[in-house]
Amino acid sequence: MTNDDPVVDDGLQTVRLSVNGTRRTVAVPAHRTLLDGLREEVGLPGTKSCCAEGECGACTVLLDGKAVNSCLVLCVEAEGHEVTTVEGLSADGLTDLQEEFLNAGAVQCGFCIPGQVVSAEYLLRTNPSPDEAEIREALSGNLCRCAGYQRIVRAVQATAVRRGAAQ
Amino acid sequence: MTTAPERAIAQRDALGEPADLYPGGQVGRPVLRYGGGDRTSGAQQFVADLRFPGALQVALVTVPVGCADVLGIDTAAARAVPGVVDVVTAAELPSPVPRFGVSHTDRPVLADGRVNYHGEPVAAVVAETLDAAQAAARAVVVDYRELPGVYSLDAALAPGAHLVQDPSIRPEHALIDTNVLEDAHYAWGDIEAEEARADVVVENTYTFPMVTHFPIEPGGTVAVPTDSGGLDVYSPVQHPYLLQRTISSVFGLPLNQVRVFAPDPGGGFGGKQNPKLEPLIAFLALRTRRVCRIVLSLEETFQSMRRAGCRMRARTGFTSDGELTFHRVEADFQIGAYADVAPRVMGKGSYVAAGPYRIPGVRIDARAVMTNTTPSTAFRGFGSPQVSWAMESQLDAGARELGLDGLEIRRRNLVAQGEAFVRGESAAHADGDWHQSLEKAAELIGWGTPLPPNRGRGIAVGIKPGATSGLSQSLVRLLCDGSAIVYAGTSDMGQGARTLWQQIVADELGAELDRVTVVSGDTGTVPFDLQTSASRSTVFMGSAVLEACHDVRRRVLELYAESTGVPAEQLDVRPGLLITPDGELSLPEAARQALGSLRGEFIGQGTRRLRGKGAHPLGGDAAFYEFNATAIEVEVDRETGELLLTRHVTVSDVGTELNPLQVVSQDEGAAIMGLGHSQMEQLLLDDHGRIRNLGALDYRIPTFKDVPLELVSEAVENHDGPGPYGSKGISEGALLCTAGALGAAVADATGVVIRDLPLTPERVWTALQGADS
Numbered sequence: 001m002t003n004d005d006p007v008v009d010d011g012l013q014t015v016r017l018s019v020n021g022t023r024r025t026v027a028v029p030a031h032r033t034l035l036d037g038l039r040e041e042v043g044l045p046g047t048k049s050c051c052a053e054g055e056c057g058a059c060t061v062l063l064d065g066k067a068v069n070s071c072l073v074l075c076v077e078a079e080g081h082e083v084t085t086v087e088g089l090s091a092d093g094l095t096d097l098q099e100e101f102l103n104a105g106a107v108q109c110g111f112c113i114p115g116q117v118v119s120a121e122y123l124l125r126t127n128p129s130p131d132e133a134e135i136r137e138a139l140s141g142n143l144c145r146c147a148g149y150q151r152i153v154r155a156v157q158a159t160a161v162r163r164g165a166a167q
Numbered sequence: 168m169t170t171a172p173e174r175a176i177a178q179r180d181a182l183g184e185p186a187d188l189y190p191g192g193q194v195g196r197p198v199l200r201y202g203g204g205d206r207t208s209g210a211q212q213f214v215a216d217l218r219f220p221g222a223l224q225v226a227l228v229t230v231p232v233g234c235a236d237v238l239g240i241d242t243a244a245a246r247a248v249p250g251v252v253d254v255v256t257a258a259e260l261p262s263p264v265p266r267f268g269v270s271h272t273d274r275p276v277l278a279d280g281r282v283n284y285h286g287e288p289v290a291a292v293v294a295e296t297l298d299a300a301q302a303a304a305r306a307v308v309v310d311y312r313e314l315p316g317v318y319s320l321d322a323a324l325a326p327g328a329h330l331v332q333d334p335s336i337r338p339e340h341a342l343i344d345t346n347v348l349e350d351a352h353y354a355w356g357d358i359e360a361e362e363a364r365a366d367v368v369v370e371n372t373y374t375f376p377m378v379t380h381f382p383i384e385p386g387g388t389v390a391v392p393t394d395s396g397g398l399d400v401y402s403p404v405q406h407p408y409l410l411q412r413t414i415s416s417v418f419g420l421p422l423n424q425v426r427v428f429a430p431d432p433g434g435g436f437g438g439k440q441n442p443k444l445e446p447l448i449a450f451l452a453l454r455t456r457r458v459c460r461i462v463l464s465l466e467e468t469f470q471s472m473r474r475a476g477c478r479m480r481a482r483t484g485f486t487s488d489g490e491l492t493f494h495r496v497e498a499d500f501q502i503g504a505y506a507d508v509a510p511r512v513m514g515k516g517s518y519v520a521a522g523p524y525r526i527p528g529v530r531i532d533a534r535a536v537m538t539n540t541t542p543s544t545a546f547r548g549f550g551s552p553q554v555s556w557a558m559e560s561q562l563d564a565g566a567r568e569l570g571l572d573g574l575e576i577r578r579r580n581l582v583a584q585g586e587a588f589v590r591g592e593s594a595a596h597a598d599g600d601w602h603q604s605l606e607k608a609a610e611l612i613g614w615g616t617p618l619p620p621n622r623g624r625g626i627a628v629g630i631k632p633g634a635t636s637g638l639s640q641s642l643v644r645l646l647c648d649g650s651a652i653v654y655a656g657t658s659d660m661g662q663g664a665r666t667l668w669q670q671i672v673a674d675e676l677g678a679e680l681d682r683v684t685v686v687s688g689d690t691g692t693v694p695f696d697l698q699t700s701a702s703r704s705t706v707f708m709g710s711a712v713l714e715a716c717h718d719v720r721r722r723v724l725e726l727y728a729e730s731t732g733v734p735a736e737q738l739d740v741r742p743g744l745l746i747t748p749d750g751e752l753s754l755p756e757a758a759r760q761a762l763g764s765l766r767g768e769f770i771g772q773g774t775r776r777l778r779g780k781g782a783h784p785l786g787g788d789a790a791f792y793e794f795n796a797t798a799i800e801v802e803v804d805r806e807t808g809e810l811l812l813t814r815h816v817t818v819s820d821v822g823t824e825l826n827p828l829q830v831v832s833q834d835e836g837a838a839i840m841g842l843g844h845s846q847m848e849q850l851l852l853d854d855h856g857r858i859r860n861l862g863a864l865d866y867r868i869p870t871f872k873d874v875p876l877e878l879v880s881e882a883v884e885n886h887d888g889p890g891p892y893g894s895k896g897i898s899e900g901a902l903l904c905t906a907g908a909l910g911a912a913v914a915d916a917t918g919v920v921i922r923d924l925p926l927t928p929e930r931v932w933t934a935l936q937g938a939d940s
Contacts, residue, residue: 109432
């Protein structure tokens with residue numbers, strides 16, 4: 001198909017990062033994305049891969065507490081940083097947010113849900129009582145093909161109420 | 168805030184519906200999704216999440232055009248890449264290259280000298296790492312000569328057009344010299360006489376775009392050679408047993424040597440029904456004697472599944488009272504380079520091209536036209552959304568001529584329960600009171616109430632035939648402690664099939680929900696199921712599971728009689744109960760007593776078989792019809808052509824809601840998917856047959872910000888379906904007529920009628936300019 005020279009980069013980079021509160025060291029090629037590094041090297045497949053170009057949000061993780069598309073971050077860029085994946089959010093069982101996703105009927109095939117959960121968690125941490133427009137804006141980078149989105153909106157609203165009541 | 172399921176339950180309770188419809192209280196309730204926790208926590212394992220240490224990675228080689236002769240493939244540089252184990256082209260495959268397919272055995276395992284669509288693999292690289300496989304795939308040099316491929320209906324139908332299909336595939340076929348793969352014709356009544364008595368005749372051409380499924384899980388395949396010479400194949404496939412049979416026949420292996428593991432698909436929508444790359448990956452595993460794995464990119468997924476586009480010319484007549492007299496439609500479905508199941512999409516879709524209406528004279532002529540494009544396959548709605556777009560728009564065109572509104576003209580023509588809407592030898596009759604859905608949708612949208620300027624409403628209805636034949640088998644094991652395991656081969660791709668089996672078994676065998684588990688996705692342990700498609704599983708597999716429960720109950724009764732000496736004639740069973748002369752026993756307790764100290768278990772079997780009819784054009788009568796009424800209120804921005812959906816109502820005729828939460832979730836999802844093809848989605852091709860908007864950046868599906876301000880989904884329940892407790896299939900209804908409702912709403916808001924989908928801002932704006940000038 002093309003005449004590109006075959007290149008296999010054997011030069012591995014050592015990357016030290018914190019994943020879900022645990023220090024990890026991985027040896028990866030410089031082009032390895034954080035998404036693939038988390039899934040393949042760290043062994044945390046909860047973060048999903050779909051479009052691999054930052055459009056679908058299935059790969060959303062928290063990088064130093066901020067939601068990012070992990071397919072657009074290189075592993076080497078995460079050197080010294082803190083990554084939280086969906087597994088980290090649910091380390092002690094389902095969170096209130098995840099429970100509300102289930103209660104609202106927001107989960108169908110489930111493939112987009114880890115990314116939705118991480119994006120919604122980031123929203124609620126930065127804006128504890130978002131209105132519907134703010135929820136739709138914050139989650140607009142997370143695609144779902146099964147459902148109609150409004151159950152996710154309800155799940156986020158219910159969680160906000162629950163957290164507000166708990167304070 | 169009350170949810171739709173809560174309202175549904177309150178309504179049901181208020182109506183005092185009979186208790187035996189919902190024997191133990193789980194069926195009919197909004198039980199939360201089986202396996203939902205893992206899907207939410209990230210623990211759910213999709214095919215790409217399965218670990219196969221030491222697996223070889225596969226990368227595909229393609230050519231950058233849609234139609235070409237392959238003159239030679241130089242793999243030397245690729246083979247030299249460190250880590251490469253093998254590079255396979257058609258030359259490495261048996262000759263002739265094995266082919267497979269659902270309706271025609273036409274699809275080669277690898278392109279055999281001819282590339283028929285952009286993305287068709289011509290070679291596969293197998294390497295120790297994905298990096299090596301991808302680098303080597305780039306190093307494969309393919310010498311090819313581009314051919315004048317046909318990428319549109321017009322090109323494919325032009326005299327002397329390039330023939331997409333190798334004529335040896337269907338040597339005796341009457342259409343062998345054309346790109347028409349199959350055609351279908353339905354007719355009833357005296358259409359000339361009916362046209363002669365029509366007071367108003369409207370004639371228009373409509374187009375429906377090619378769209379892609381865009382499951383968020385792109386998918387993939389892993390093939391594992393077994394020590395006994397067989398294969399284990401992992402694929403998120405909707406039809407595991409079809410894949411098993413396909414692998415078996417391509418490689419000459421007995422079925423017991425092919426074990427298909429089907430991890431839950433991360434969305435399927437029809438795109439993951441039929442085998443695609445699995446035979447290739449299986450071949451690579453057999454050849455290398457190693458585990459071979461491919462995980463597709465989203466772009467590769469776009470290049471492996473899509474919906475057929477369609478162009479329809481329709482001529483429709485009405486009396487001055489708004490009654491339909493005739494409908495004449497010619498529908499050309501643009502299918503792809505291989506048949507897949509596209510001829511059936513064309514045949515089954517066009518069967519209902521005259522809609523659920525009372526029309527004395529009808530003639531429908533449809534063709535499946537091959538083009539050098541991604542093979543089109545099943546996609547939610549299966550041909551119905553296409554034909555519905557034309558029929559519903561024609562109805563509104565007639566209504567405008569007659570000064571009627573969209574609701575009134577449908578009231579006057581929609582068939583009553585039991586009335587035929589397809590006539591003749593292969594007649595079909597309304598299996599529900601569909602007027603209820605129409606009226607409910609009208610009420611929920613506020614039909615007839617005043618609207619501000621630039622707002623409009625549209626209402627439309629759609630039908631789709633369910634499965635016309637089929638077989639589902641299930642086993643239910645009632646264990647000695649009263650817990651139960653269900654074996655049911657339905658793929659749970661988000662519709663929530665397992666939740667229903669859990670509910671049914673809990674009620675019928677008297678078990679707590681969390682004491683019922685469901686096993687699926689393994690042809691080695693789970694009995695046969697024909698398919699997960701056509702919204703058939705509730706009716707077919709649900710009935711099989713129910714029958715298996717009844718079988719278990721019968722066995723409990725028999726063994727209880729034998730163990731206790733109570734004559735069997737004095738015993739009876741009810742859902743969850745054994746009735747003895749001394750009173751009721753819970754079924755788990757009766758089972759425990761019957762089994763005694765040896766313990767053991769009861770194994771029940773259930774089968775639901777629907778035999779087809781040889782003479783029927785669909786292969787048999789549909790087991791049920793999905794019927795939906797959709798009403799949309801839209802605001803049109805005249806400056807930009809943008810549509811803001813202020814309210815979107817969908818009402819589906821569901822028989823019985825076994826799980827109202829899942830019904831409403833499926834219905835909402837279908838509605839939004841329908842807005843996708845109505846408002847924004849379309850695959851665009853360049854002059855070389857390449858998809859121009861290949862990938863998520865350029866191909867738009869609805870996001871959080873594209874959906875209606877209000878989305879209301881309601882169900883009509885009359886317990887009149889053939890499934891358990893009067894249920895019907897429900898998963899496709901809400902997208903059948905989305906386009907018709909939206910098109911009518913835009914016309915109502917602006918006075919401008921658009922007949923080509925999708926209704927993008929550009930298209931709406933352009934139409935408005937034409938109208939204003």
